[in-house]
Amino acid sequence: MSAQPQFTVNVYQNEYLSEGAAEVNAIVSVQSAAAFGGTSTARAAQVIMVDCSGSMDYPPTKMAAARQATEAAIDAIRDGVPFAVVAGTHVARMVFPGTEYLVPADASSRAAAKAAVARLTAGGGTAIGQWLALADRLFTGHEQAIRHAILLTDGKDEHEEPADLAAALARCEGRFTCDCRGIGTDWVVAELRRVSTALLGTVDIVADPGRLATDFQQIIEHAMGKAVGDVRLRLWTPQGAQVKFVKQVAPQILDLTGRRSPGPNPLTGDFPTGAWGPESRDYQVCVQVRPGSVGDEMLAARVSLVSVEGSGAAVTLGQGLVRAVWSDDVAQTGRIDRTVADYTGQAELAEAIREGLEARKNGDLDTATARLGRAVKLATQAGNEDTAILLAKVVDIDDPATGTVRLKQRVSDADEMTLDTRSTRTVRVGKNRNENG
Amino acid sequence: MTEAVGPTAKKDGEVAEREEPATGGSAGHGGAEPTRPAEAWPTCPSCGAEVAPEDGYCEECGADLLVRRSEPPAADPGPCRNSACANDSYADGYCDLCGSPAPDPRDRLERDLGVVAGVSDRGLRHSRNEDDMALAVIGNRGAAPTPVIVVCDGVSTSYKPETASAAAALTAREHLVLSLRRGEDPVTATLGAFEEAHKAVSALGPDPSDESNGRATTMVTVVVGASELTVGWVGDARVYWLGAEPRRLTTDDSWAGRMIADGTLTEEEAFKSPLAHTILRWLGPGAPEDPANLAVFEPDGPGLVLACSDGLWNYVPDPADLAHLASGGFGGLLPTASALTAVAIEGGGHDNITAVLAAWPPHAPEPGAGERTAEIN
Numbered sequence: 001m002s003a004q005p006q007f008t009v010n011v012y013q014n015e016y017l018s019e020g021a022a023e024v025n026a027i028v029s030v031q032s033a034a035a036f037g038g039t040s041t042a043r044a045a046q047v048i049m050v051d052c053s054g055s056m057d058y059p060p061t062k063m064a065a066a067r068q069a070t071e072a073a074i075d076a077i078r079d080g081v082p083f084a085v086v087a088g089t090h091v092a093r094m095v096f097p098g099t100e101y102l103v104p105a106d107a108s109s110r111a112a113a114k115a116a117v118a119r120l121t122a123g124g125g126t127a128i129g130q131w132l133a134l135a136d137r138l139f140t141g142h143e144q145a146i147r148h149a150i151l152l153t154d155g156k157d158e159h160e161e162p163a164d165l166a167a168a169l170a171r172c173e174g175r176f177t178c179d180c181r182g183i184g185t186d187w188v189v190a191e192l193r194r195v196s197t198a199l200l201g202t203v204d205i206v207a208d209p210g211r212l213a214t215d216f217q218q219i220i221e222h223a224m225g226k227a228v229g230d231v232r233l234r235l236w237t238p239q240g241a242q243v244k245f246v247k248q249v250a251p252q253i254l255d256l257t258g259r260r261s262p263g264p265n266p267l268t269g270d271f272p273t274g275a276w277g278p279e280s281r282d283y284q285v286c287v288q289v290r291p292g293s294v295g296d297e298m299l300a301a302r303v304s305l306v307s308v309e310g311s312g313a314a315v316t317l318g319q320g321l322v323r324a325v326w327s328d329d330v331a332q333t334g335r336i337d338r339t340v341a342d343y344t345g346q347a348e349l350a351e352a353i354r355e356g357l358e359a360r361k362n363g364d365l366d367t368a369t370a371r372l373g374r375a376v377k378l379a380t381q382a383g384n385e386d387t388a389i390l391l392a393k394v395v396d397i398d399d400p401a402t403g404t405v406r407l408k409q410r411v412s413d414a415d416e417m418t419l420d421t422r423s424t425r426t427v428r429v430g431k432n433r434n435e436n437g
Numbered sequence: 438m439t440e441a442v443g444p445t446a447k448k449d450g451e452v453a454e455r456e457e458p459a460t461g462g463s464a465g466h467g468g469a470e471p472t473r474p475a476e477a478w479p480t481c482p483s484c485g486a487e488v489a490p491e492d493g494y495c496e497e498c499g500a501d502l503l504v505r506r507s508e509p510p511a512a513d514p515g516p517c518r519n520s521a522c523a524n525d526s527y528a529d530g531y532c533d534l535c536g537s538p539a540p541d542p543r544d545r546l547e548r549d550l551g552v553v554a555g556v557s558d559r560g561l562r563h564s565r566n567e568d569d570m571a572l573a574v575i576g577n578r579g580a581a582p583t584p585v586i587v588v589c590d591g592v593s594t595s596y597k598p599e600t601a602s603a604a605a606a607l608t609a610r611e612h613l614v615l616s617l618r619r620g621e622d623p624v625t626a627t628l629g630a631f632e633e634a635h636k637a638v639s640a641l642g643p644d645p646s647d648e649s650n651g652r653a654t655t656m657v658t659v660v661v662g663a664s665e666l667t668v669g670w671v672g673d674a675r676v677y678w679l680g681a682e683p684r685r686l687t688t689d690d691s692w693a694g695r696m697i698a699d700g701t702l703t704e705e706e707a708f709k710s711p712l713a714h715t716i717l718r719w720l721g722p723g724a725p726e727d728p729a730n731l732a733v734f735e736p737d738g739p740g741l742v743l744a745c746s747d748g749l750w751n752y753v754p755d756p757a758d759l760a761h762l763a764s765g766g767f768g769g770l771l772p773t774a775s776a777l778t779a780v781a782i783e784g785g786g787h788d789n790i791t792a793v794l795a796a797w798p799p800h801a802p803e804p805g806a807g808e809r810t811a812e813i814n
Contacts, residue, residue, distance in 0.1 A: 238536030239522075267534070289536070295562040297538045299531035321529055325564060 089124030377403030503576020555793030561786030651722030680740025
């Protein structure tokens, strides 16, 4: 039997609302810890998608790095875990094994896979939807396993229509999770983020091909640590209430609002969170309830973390309550919950960066300066040093406290894409948190 | 004629050791212990046989021993508190349809033992009722019965104040009933009731997430004797005498009460302060160890005894005003207590409200009228 992680759910909020107020905000913090501290023995399945388009040879170090990284990833796959390697161009082609199925990892299958990867060459176009469709076919029959994929690309998805990619994503949602990596600076951040968001994975830029092998190895190790597969945030809200948004806010911002599927009764809805190993994630929930009068109290939301098994049966892993209490005591209603406020600020930071970079691209330099200045101020306030360093590569900062900045005349594509890609990373806030996350 | 009685609590070791507060409303037979001195035993009002204080019926002749106790709040929550919601199932303490807090039977308590009756109400501005009351009537052979009143107001800032007030009210009421039936004098019984209630609240334990946050309640008790009222209090719940010359029988253990008693501030000035309702004494961990405040009052004519929490007297502090309101001819003690409560609710209902009334002198039940004093809820 697998070592099921222990889940802990904590709610941070100021439950006190002034008369007539109707919006309830809370941070739901979820921590899971492996019950026996050992590695996961849960069933897993792994697919690695490597971009082999012609551009991967310009410079040739990209293709070399991709081969080396894929080999490192293969070595990190746990014994017995079924896996496959896919070469992605304007079509998807099996690299290992030769036909469309997954082979359990062992010494000989790893050696054969690495030999196949060593022979990979660049040539052809880019149609990411095709790659994902093949991965989805490969996972068929492995529904009981925790399914994970890696996608590496260096270019724009230009040999299919955007609708083709959207259709492929719609089919793959909930089927497997996918971590995406862009190598070089010719790929499109928004495009790859669309893939990683839909498939509940991460997205990052690998500006230095030499770092790719370490990155792939870490991704696989992280995936192999997952112990529970299909975990959902099940949100109960009272009759007449409206869920304004549900989003993961740490370790990175991921809006789940549009991902609701019906729960076991009309007052519940499920939001997907993918697979869990020992880790911490925070979610922000905003619910509009019917306004109350002073003295009223209401359960505004019950947030449960449920694991859904193949049979559809749900096991509750943890639960937290979001309350609303209407009061005329300003000391109560005026209190600001630091956790909620900090994450709200960090979400605004990500938004400001996105809008600022967008405006900069479109030549709207006033908006770009204003939004990136705002971002500098928010990053300073939040103590988000990683983001502050990235911002400093795009703007000259006159005063971080007020957000007075000037756009840099020359910004490298890599710096701009790094800022864009990593803008959704947040700094964990609040008390009693496990720093090792 | 209010006579302040000093801390004359004499330890009644003989009887204090076999305290076993009964929680039920009737019957129950504690079993005699042969080591008890005979003079401490009450007797059956019907046959004169000795009975145990906790007995509900005479072991010899089966006669009803005429101790009536008000019932604690019911366990069944009933329909949803939200009148627009017809649901009656709850999870985690909330309606699983509209999210309202599960109804609490303590939201509105009405208890009527005939010669004493009371109302406790959540009011309009608090999410739960942290007040509680416990009443009893001790029947006496051929003589007037002895009504016993306990009113508690849980301290809002303490941990689960509603549990502190409930524990204190029940413990104090049982101590008073058993001690008085054993023949203890009302003053000793009252002091003992406060000691036992303090122990009961302290035994509940503090907030598990903050050990320094214990539970606390205020309490007032009245033993309505044939010739005098014995009043005990800790905190700012009050007892009023509503007779020909209405008067307050308690002085508040609050910041305002101390300022007024010292002569530092006038009543009007004191109650303007935001500190006015800060409690200086309470029952529970960290409470000052002094014996309860005591007053013995000998009425010189018929009237009503009112014991109430500050949720009522905040709206009507003046004894004459309260006497005027209570004289409205509501047709009984319970309707009158209900009318007083309604005044506080109409005034804003800012706090929980508890109002208990007993008539003085307590008249003996007429022969064959036993059913009239039967327990009502």
